Amino acid sequence: MVDPFDFFTLKNAFSVLMLVLLFGYCIFSLLLMLRVRILSQTVETKLGGFINFLARAHLVFVVAASIVIAILVLI
Numbered sequence: 001m002v003d004p005f006d007f008f009t010l011k012n013a014f015s016v017l018m019l020v021l022l023f024g025y026c027i028f029s030l031l032l033m034l035r036v037r038i039l040s041q042t043v044e045t046k047l048g049g050f051i052n053f054l055a056r057a058h059l060v061f062v063v064a065a066s067i068v069i070a071i072l073v074l075i
Contacts, residue, residue, distance in 0.1 A: 022066040029062040
């Protein structure tokens with residue numbers, strides 16, 4: 001029989017905390033992209049399309065990096 005306290009180690013607590021922080025940052029990045037997109041559509045500038053591209057590139061980079069970091073944390 002496995003003792004339930006064996007699961008609650010410092011390494012597991014750190015892993016769960018890191019995964020929660022990564023998930024929160026991904027949600028923050030998604031909301032930031034939506035906010036920038038709305039703002040670039042509201043204020044007409046020559047760089048509106050470029051700013052949308054940067055916001056989407058940031059979101060893709062954050063999600064990809066978070067997946068890699070999550071894999072490294074869980075190993």
